[in-house]
Amino acid sequence: xxxxxxxxxxxxxxxxxxxxxxxxxxxxxxxxxxxxxxxxxxxxxxxxxxxxxxxxxxxxxxxxxxxxxxxxxxxxxxxxxxxxx
Numbered sequence: 001x002x003x004x005x006x007x008x009x010x011x012x013x014x015x016x017x018x019x020x021x022x023x024x025x026x027x028x029x030x031x032x033x034x035x036x037x038x039x040x041x042x043x044x045x046x047x048x049x050x051x052x053x054x055x056x057x058x059x060x061x062x063x064x065x066x067x068x069x070x071x072x073x074x075x076x077x078x079x080x081x082x083x084x085x
Contacts, residue, residue: 024072028065035061 039058047054 021072021076024068028069028072031061031065031068035059035065 035058037058038061039055049057
């Protein structure tokens with residue numbers, strides 16, 4: 001497929017692409033924040049969950065947030081490299 005040539009060498013993102021990137025970053029921050037909140041503020045919520053389960057769930061949410069961040073970063077980086085020759 002032939003790509004259109006751009007003179008300024010900067011890829012133009014669609015509105016959906018910008019929204020998807022921003023949404024991905026916000027969700028990444030939300031998952032990490034929820035993980036930290038469950039790990040350390042679970043006592044103030046009066047949850048009947050053992051501490052080991054709180055730390056496990058919080059750790060899983062933090063790891064998932066990191067994985068999402070890596071995916072968003074790699075997709076953004078690959079979109080920038082797509083238009084470079």
